[in-house]
Amino acid sequence: MERPELPLPQLHAFVVLAEELHFGHAAARLGIAQPPLSQQIRRLEDKVGHALFTREPGRVTLTPAGRELLPAARRALTDLAHGLATARAVGSGRAGRLRIGFAASLALTVLPGLLRTFRQRFPAVHLDIHEMTTAPQIAALHDKTIDIGLLREPPTDETGLGFSTVLSEPFVAVLPSTHPLATHRTVQLAQLADSPFVLLPRAVGPTLHDQIIGLCTAAGFTPRIAQHAVEWQTVCALVETGLGVSLAPASIRRIRLEGVAFRRIEPNTARTRVAVAWRENDHNPLVTHLLATVSHDPPYSTPSACGPS
Amino acid sequence: MERPELPLPQLHAFVVLAEELHFGHAAARLGIAQPPLSQQIRRLEDKVGHALFTREPGRVTLTPAGRELLPAARRALTDLAHGLATARAVGSGRAGRLRIGFAASLALTVLPGLLRTFRQRFPAVHLDIHEMTTAPQIAALHDKTIDIGLLREPPTDETGLGFSTVLSEPFVAVLPSTHPLATHRTVQLAQLADSPFVLLPRAVGPTLHDQIIGLCTAAGFTPRIAQHAVEWQTVCALVETGLGVSLAPASIRRIRLEGVAFRRIEPNTARTRVAVAWRENDHNPLVTHLLATVSHDPPYSTPSACGPS
DNA sequence: GCGCTCCATACGCCTAGAGGTATCAGGCCA
């Protein structure tokens, strides 16, 4: 790419004159006097090396060279105008692209409301949504593969990343509706000691996994894990088949399955947190906007009553 | 179209920096010192209103806004470079489009050589060739529908048009080969007094028509016109059928028809001129080039011997 | 801690060019 030879103001004057074919009118449209316009055109012609207009008395015409230059000049000007406009839109966060990673369990809870609100406020922003578990989200944030993460139980020792809690919710017991405890409104944790458990593998979300195990340990037993499943949806399906019971964040009650009952647990002091994560040094205004949307708006999952329906 | 806000040199610097992602290297490629480059980028960012690059220690990155502006800037620059180059080519006559009108009779004589020579010298020039008779050519030149006319017997009173003789040639008699005179090498014009004539209608080329009639008159007779035909090709075909004889410019001997003989005439002082015509106020360099090609090069029709073969 | 790399800042110089007013020159028409 070589150094540009043609100043834009002259090209602008050229395009306008090519449209008007009248120095006086073109000058008026440009908001300048006529002599400066003559100079602009002359300078441009000097640089090109050839006449761009024929000035016959009474009429101004484009020369073949001028006709050749015109579309290029026009395209360049409109390209730049558009480019500038969209760059400004992107720069101010009115437009652009935001890549969001989210935990599958949030697809039914936090995510829809958040996306809806954000899209309403920034309709020109394109959202790339990628389902991924916690660890990959952290990695993708560091890689700059995603700009925002939505995950459970954020790690506390991640340098360079910021976390903000979106939702803090209790755990519920997930039981087959045929399970004897399903008739109670509340389940004492210790009562689950003899039931086999269906849980997410620890690798998918170590903190959450440890928290669930910790709940059981605090209740005086070590859960016997009958089966692992990588998604809460699958966990519930397995519970429905009678394979076991589970402990899960309250918001998964949105997963409505016929043969599955969700019951409040006792003690219910433990909370699991859903957090939004971002790179602390990311100045992308869209990230700021999303964080503002998350913190200013009501929680995206309204905890509802828990018990036999 | 609004007034351009972004100076091209800054956009150039921006594009180069976006490619290098290193101020020092980009400055070197631009042939300037590093501080001026920093200033250019800064000024551009001020105009856009947002950062275009993130300067982290050790690496320079495009911001989303910068990524948005980049293609527009690149396109604008290349568009202008191309536009300028082709405008210069057209302006200097190395490229472009030339519209040429020509009389049908020249398609076999002057035209091929002229086009070949011109195309060799200016291969990037597109030639629009339109067959048309003399009067429409004159009109088309005034209309600026064509830039060059190739015609016979140019009118002498056309203001605003220039004419230059390409070829001056004698007349020949066109006879059916069964005609008694076809056995002679030379035909005395007066001997054609009793034969019916096939001629072009006067409207197609008044001057040429009048010249032919004048030849006969000078020989002491008024030709009896049996048939008109608008092309020499047709004239020859009609002569071949025995419908009559004709007088024609020598170069139509290129039309080879079995049953037609071309014979030198006596007296053979009369000449018909093929001329190139152009607008005198046309400064199109291609016109100049074509005129130069016509006048500098040998005649495009080599008069050959005339007689029974 | 020292030096190196890399980018930013400060300051000065200088030219291109964009704008203005005044005026001229050629065509056209009444």
Place this chain on the structure above:
DNA sequence: TGGCCTGATACCTCTAGGCGTATGGAGCGC
């Protein structure tokens, strides 16, 4: 012939910006 329209010229002003040198300051490796 004298106005009128249109574009070109001459001449002046002013400033944006492009470039340079010198210097500052943050990170990083040894």
